[in-house]
Amino acid sequence: MFWWLYRSPYRVENPSKPWPVILWLQGGPGASGVGIGNFEEVGPLDTNLNPRNSTWLKKADLLFVDNPVGTGFSFVENTSLFVKTDDEAATDLTTLLIVLFNKNEELQKSPLYVVAESYGGKFAVTLGLSAVKAIESGKLKLKLGGVALGDSWISPEDFVFSWGPLLKDVSRLDNNGVKESESISEKIKQQLEDGKYVEATSTWSELESAISISSNSVDFYNFLLDAGMDPVSIATSEISYGISLSKYSKYLKKYSRYLSSLRSSPGGNGGDIDSLMNGPIKKKLKIIPSNISWGGQSDYVFSNLAGDFMKPRIDEVDELLAKGVNVTIYNGQLDVICATRGTEAWVEKLKWEGLQNFQSKARTPLYCGGDKVTKGFIKSYQNLHFYWILGAGHFVPVDQPCVALNMVGGMTQSPAADAL
Known part of the structure; x- marks a missing residue:
């Protein structure tokens, strides 16, 4: 597993508020945090290797991991070792944290915040x-500060049912498009109830294709755009990595476009991340085997997780809340794939005892950069926090860097002063 840890040059030593560490987990599954999250979203340099003013290093140290194995610069030499479940991926990540933290007392002083995007x-x-279980059993020496779920694929069923109504409200689908969307969504719901998870993943791809046709190629990461316009998710019409996975071809074709869009995108900075990672970065690192290319095994990561892709993880969120772990949820207003209305739907299914009090709370508006333009809203109760980020699609730190940075500062209680 490949990991990359940045120690922040903005670090503030404050005994009452220890400097935090953020572990960034990219989505996909199969998209690279070391590449995309680092150079496209929150790391210190953009894809042209120019400084990023909104880097999250202003609030925390940053740990990027190419997870699961087979993603980015992480690789397997035996294809049987690709993870098949989210739990297997968690076991690998916990092992990595044990290696990194247990022998480093300086790291142990910093609370760890796991911040995720999409499938991450x-x-x-x-x-x-x-991690909580490993900490409780004494196997892992760290303090878990919290978990943040950014536009996260926690309940696929709730998301697919959100797509039709959302896109109808913003005029990207008509009644016919909504009717077709709801029909395919019902098929997915039945497959999930029957435990046919691989089939549900295939039908998910069928639904995306139907919506793309009916909406004239709406961008699933920002409904204001057509596919191919988003600076982080520039799609290419047909991408193949030259491998044959006919069993999964229906949705792999769609998913390959997603991965490739991220890998070949300029991220608003004009650089080519695929060339960057397989060129200067690989050369500079000096530890990547010559036969390994960044992202070369990404398709296999996805196909091996096809049986878990459509499974919900609402119960796991409930468990974290019950254990007292701080859970932050943030969602971009313009996202389709993990639409806010889908996120709100799965939050309402939580069995957490504080849910009713959370829902009754009023939202607080968010501002940024000294002006009084509403940038979002926040609602908090006990250890659950929800951010609605206005004007952002799926990639919140890219679309709203100022409010995202302030959110991270609040979430981690970083001792750093406001950076923007």
């Missing part, structure tokens, strides 16, 4: 529980 949210909640 499922890894985050399974890791959170795995």
Whole structure:
């Protein structure tokens, strides 16, 4: 497993508020945190290796991990070793944390916050529980500060049912498109009830294709755009990595476009991340085997997790809340794939005893940069916090860097002063 730890140059020593560490988990499954989260979203440098003013290093140290194995620069030499479940991925991540933290007393002083995007949210909640158990048993020496779920694929069923109504409300689907969307969503619901998870993953792809046709290619990461316009998810029409996985071809074709869009995107900075990672970065690192290319095994990561892809992780969120772990949920207003209305739907299914009090709370508006333009809202009760981020799609730190940075500062209680 490949990991990359940045020690922040903005570090503030404050005994009453220890400097935090953020572990960033990318989505996919199969998208690289070391590449995308680091150079496209929150790391110190962009894809042109120019400084990023909104880097999250202003609030915390940053740990990027290419997770699960087969993602980014992480690799397997035996294909039987790809993970098949979110729990297996959590076990690998917990092992990595044990190696990193147990012998480093300086790291142990810093609370660890797991921040996830997209499918990374499922890894985050399974890791959170795995880490808590390892801490309780004395196997892992760290303090878990909390888990943050950014536009996270926690309940696939709730998300697929959100797509039709959302896109109808914003004029990207008409009644015919909504009717078709709801029909395919019902098929997915039945497959999930029958335990046919691989089939549900295939039908998920069928639904995305139907919506793309009916909406004239709406961007699933920002409904204001057409596919191919988003600076972080520029899609290419047909991508193949030259491997044959016919069993999964229906959704792999769609998913390959997602991975490739991230890997070849400029991230708003004009750089090519695939060339960057397999060129200067690989050369500089000096530890990547010559036969390993960044992202070369990504398709296999996804296909091996096809049986877990559509499984919900609401129960795991409930367990974290019950154990007193701080859980932060944040969602971009313009996201489709993990739409806010889908996130709100699965939050309402929580069995957590504080849910009713949380729902009754009023939201507080968020501002940024000294002006009084509403950038979002926050609602908190006990250890559950929900951020609604206005004007952002799936990639919140890219679309709203100022409010995202302030959110991270509040979530981690970073001793750093406001950076923007």
